[in-house]
Amino acid sequence: MEDQLATPKHLQKPEFAELVSLGDPTGVGYANTHPPSQWLPEFFFGQLAGNAKTYISLLSTLEKRKRLPQPIALYAKALFDYYSSEPGATLLNQIYQRSVTKTTDNTYGALKRADLLRKHILDPGAEHRTKKRRSPSKTTTGEKTGRNTPHAITSHVDQQLEVEEDVAAEQDELQENDINITPLEHLSCEEWNVDGSCVMCLCMDYQLAATAALRSGTLLKANTADYAILAGVFVPFSATALMKNVFSSSTLKAIRKNVSISAPDVDIDDSVVQTAIRLHANGQHDDAAVHLQNLKNMRMLQLFGTALSNLPLRPIEVSEETLITNYVSPLLRTFTHYPSEEIIAHFPNTASTTQVTLNIKPDRPDFKVAWEDTEIAFGEVTGMAQKSDKRKNGWDLWRLLRFGKAALEAGAASVPLVQVVYDLGTIWNMCTPVRGLYIAIEIGPFMMPTHLYAVGGLQASLAPLLWLQVSSIRLD
Ligand SMILES: [Zn+2]
Numbered sequence: 001m002e003d004q005l006a007t008p009k010h011l012q013k014p015e016f017a018e019l020v021s022l023g024d025p026t027g028v029g030y031a032n033t034h035p036p037s038q039w040l041p042e043f044f045f046g047q048l049a050g051n052a053k054t055y056i057s058l059l060s061t062l063e064k065r066k067r068l069p070q071p072i073a074l075y076a077k078a079l080f081d082y083y084s085s086e087p088g089a090t091l092l093n094q095i096y097q098r099s100v101t102k103t104t105d106n107t108y109g110a111l112k113r114a115d116l117l118r119k120h121i122l123d124p125g126a127e128h129r130t131k132k133r134r135s136p137s138k139t140t141t142g143e144k145t146g147r148n149t150p151h152a153i154t155s156h157v158d159q160q161l162e163v164e165e166d167v168a169a170e171q172d173e174l175q176e177n178d179i180n181i182t183p184l185e186h187l188s189c190e191e192w193n194v195d196g197s198c199v200m201c202l203c204m205d206y207q208l209a210a211t212a213a214l215r216s217g218t219l220l221k222a223n224t225a226d227y228a229i230l231a232g233v234f235v236p237f238s239a240t241a242l243m244k245n246v247f248s249s250s251t252l253k254a255i256r257k258n259v260s261i262s263a264p265d266v267d268i269d270d271s272v273v274q275t276a277i278r279l280h281a282n283g284q285h286d287d288a289a290v291h292l293q294n295l296k297n298m299r300m301l302q303l304f305g306t307a308l309s310n311l312p313l314r315p316i317e318v319s320e321e322t323l324i325t326n327y328v329s330p331l332l333r334t335f336t337h338y339p340s341e342e343i344i345a346h347f348p349n350t351a352s353t354t355q356v357t358l359n360i361k362p363d364r365p366d367f368k369v370a371w372e373d374t375e376i377a378f379g380e381v382t383g384m385a386q387k388s389d390k391r392k393n394g395w396d397l398w399r400l401l402r403f404g405k406a407a408l409e410a411g412a413a414s415v416p417l418v419q420v421v422y423d424l425g426t427i428w429n430m431c432t433p434v435r436g437l438y439i440a441i442e443i444g445p446f447m448m449p450t451h452l453y454a455v456g457g458l459q460a461s462l463a464p465l466l467w468l469q470v471s472s473i474r475l476d
Contacts, residue, residue, distance in 0.1 A: 005091070005094050005095050005098055006042060006095070007040045007041065007042065007079075007091075007095075008082070011040070011078060011079060011082055012040065031058065031062055031076075036072060036075055039058075039059075039062075039075075039076070039079060040079075041055055041083070041092055041095045041096065042095060042099075044058070045095060045096050045099035046099055050187055051096060052089075052092050052093055052096045054187075055083070055092065055096075056080070056083060056084060056092075059076060059079050059080035059083060059084075060080055060084075062076035062080070063076045063077045063080045179214070179227050179230045179231060180230075180231055181211065181230045181231070182230070182231050182232040183207070184200065184203055184204045184207050184232055184436060184437060185204070185436065186198075186200040186201075186204075186434070186435075186436060189201060191434045191435070192433055192434045192437075194251065194254045194255050194258050195250070195251055195254045197251055199234075199255060199433075199434075199437075200434060200436075200437060202246055202247055202251070203229065203234050203437060205246045206229050206234075206242070206243055206246040206247070207229045207230060207232075209242050209245060209246060210226045210227065210229050210230050210242060211230060213226065213242060214227070214230065220391075220394075221390075221391040221394050221395050221398075222390035222391050222393075222394045223240040223241075223242070223394065224238060224394040224395075224397045224398050224401070225238045225239070225240050225243055226240050226242050226243070227398060228398060228401050228440070229243075231401075231402075231405065231438075232405075232436065232437060232438055233401050233404075233405055233430075233438040233439070233440060234437060234438065234439045234440070235401070235439075235440045236252055236255050236256050236259070236439070237256060237440070237441065237442035238397075238440075238442075239252060259433060259439060259441050260441065261429060261441060261443060261467070263443055263444055263463035263464050263466060263467040264463060264466045264467060264470060265463070266462045266463050266466060268295065268297070268300060268459065268462065269294065269295065270459065270460075272291065272292065272294045272295050273292075273295075273304055273455065273456065273459045274456060275288075275291055276288040276289075276291050276292045276304065276308055277308065277452060277453060277455055277456060279291060280308045280309075280452055281313065281452055281453070285309065288308060289305060289309075292304055292305055292308070299334050299335075302334060303330075303331065303334040304455065304459070306330045306334075307330070307331070307449055307455050307458065308452065308455060310326055310327070310330070311327075311449055311450070311451055311452045311454070311455065312451055312452065313451060313452050313453075314451050315384075315423075315450045315451045316451075317384060318383070318384060318450075319383060320381060320382070320383030320384075320385075320386075323381065323383050323384065323422070323450075324347055324366065324367075324381050325347075327448060327449070327450060328367070328379075328381050328420050328448065329345075329347055329367075331448065331458075331465075332345060332367060332379060332418065333345045334465075335465050335466070335468050335469040336369045336377060336468065336469065337369075341371075342371060342372050343369060343370070343371045343376075344369070344370050344371075345367070345368075345369050346367070346368050346369070346370060347366065347367055348364065348365070348368060349364060350364060351363065351364050352364070352365055352368070352375060352378070352403055352406065353373070353375060354374075354375045354403070354406045354407050354410050355402075355403070355406045357410065358406050358409060358410060360402075360406055363399055363402065363403070365378045365379060365380065365399070365400075365403055366379055366380050366381045367379030367380070367381065367418065368403075369416075374410075374412075375403070375407055376407070376412065376415065376416075377415060377416040377417065377418070377468070378400055378403040378404065378407075378415070378417050378418070379400070379417065379418035379419070379420065380396040380397070380399060380400050380418075380419050380420070381419075381420045382396060382419075382420065382421045382422060383422060384422050384450075387421055387422040387423075393419075393421050396419060396421075397419055400417040400418075400419055400428070401417070401430065401438075401440055403415075403417070404417050404428075404430035404438070404440070405430070405438050407430075408430060408431070408432055408438060413431065414429055414430060414431040415429070415430045415431075416428070416429055416430075416443075416467075416468050417429070417430060417440070418468065420448050422448070422450070423447065423448050423449070423450045423454065424445060424446075424447065424448060425445065425446045425447070425448045425464075426442060426444070426445050426446075426464075427442075427443040427444060427445075427446065427464040427465070427467065427468050428440050428441060428442055428443060429441045429443055443464045443467050443468070444461070444463060444464035444467075445461060445464065446458065446461040446462070446464050446465050447460070447461045
């Protein structure tokens with residue numbers, strides 16, 4: 001029985017099947033990894049590789065490739081000519097529709113989302129024209145009040161409130177040139193499926209919602225994840241209201257579990273550090289130093305020895321620079337500085353070389369680890385004064401994600417990131433779980449001791465730091 005919805009017999013050319021293999025790329029996406037026998041739309045749609053438009057554009061690109069072996073080029077042209085013709089196009093759509101219903105497919109939804117997203121991001125015109133911009137110039141507010149004379153008194157009060165809100169909003173609100181929007185898209189919903197949901201589709205919905213928020217001026221610097229997704233970076237560990245609108249809490253939980261990385265076990269005698277803290281607090285510094293020798297591990301000895309002899313009994317006010325020099329630097333160096341391996345921890349005052357190389361607007365990290373000329377890890381530090389400034393800390397995390405994304409684009413498989421907000425640090429790992437999506441995975445928090453007794457907290461939270469040591473340095 002002949003299938004009514006199939007490529008006509010004369011265009012089915014199984015004999016070409018083996019002509020193109022993985023080792024002989026055509027230079028054209030799908031066709032690179034699929035032999036000509038699978039260039040038929042039945043296969044193409046069956047593999048969730050795209051829609052009718054994608055298919056035609058594949059053929060048209062193939063047809064124009066000058067370097068294809070002649071029989072292959074002729075075959076591509078024959079397919080293109082037929083499926084661009086009127087009866088061909090009709091058949092193509094029918095084959096596509098069948099594949100969509102057959103798989104009750106979420107690919108169709110995915111492609112529709114991608115289209116919608118592209119429209120939103122690349123052609124925001126309509127929304128822009130109707131939207132009331134939050135004005136840097138306050139005159140619009142004034143004019144409006146003038147027109148609303150019957151309500152002049154209440155309007156005046158409203159106007160005051162509105163102006164105050166505007167000032168706060170302007171500090172927090174993101175402008176479009178703060179973020180490079182990178183539209184997410186994917187060809188298949190099979191790539192990363194968690195609990196029956198396509199994570200990429202959800203991320204696209206989330207990006208769409210964040211784009212709308214950016215355009216309406218409601219995207220805030222405090223909500224890092226919401227602008228990270230605009231740049232294609234997903235931060236499921238830092239859920240925002242917007243994210244929770246798109247992802248159910250169980251899906252979010254499953255995604256976190258899916259990507260989470262367990263930090264190594266800590267093999268250190270708790271009592272040694274506790275005793276040394278007590279001795280220091282008593283002023284018995286030499287005894288403390290002798291007692292610490294029981295730690296055996298040279299780096300741990302160095303870490304706790306430095307911390308205990310550097311830290312005051314109570315937190316004292318220090319600038320961000322002093323915090324970095326006296327506290328953060330010795331701590332992070334313990335886990336990342338291996339000069340004999342040419343792995344160097346830097347607290348540089350220079351732009352990221354990776355960003356410079358990639359021609360991305362460069363920024364200066366507070367901390368970075370470089371292996372020879374390659375930047376392999378980054379850190380940002382916030383001082384005591386701005387500890388509670390959610391905007392500043394959100395923006396720091398964003399800068400870290402930018403460094404990480406650039407390093408991944410430059411070829412790294414994963415990039416550790418460290419954010420220190422005065423006395424609390426967080427370690428992240430960035431990688432690309434599926435093509436086109438970047439993800440920041442929280443490894444865990446650690447205590448950044450700013451006074452003697454807090455060293456106990458550091459000791460209790462060493463696991464993420466040991467992960468940092470193992471993963472950025474790949475040494476034991
Ligand atoms: Zn999908």
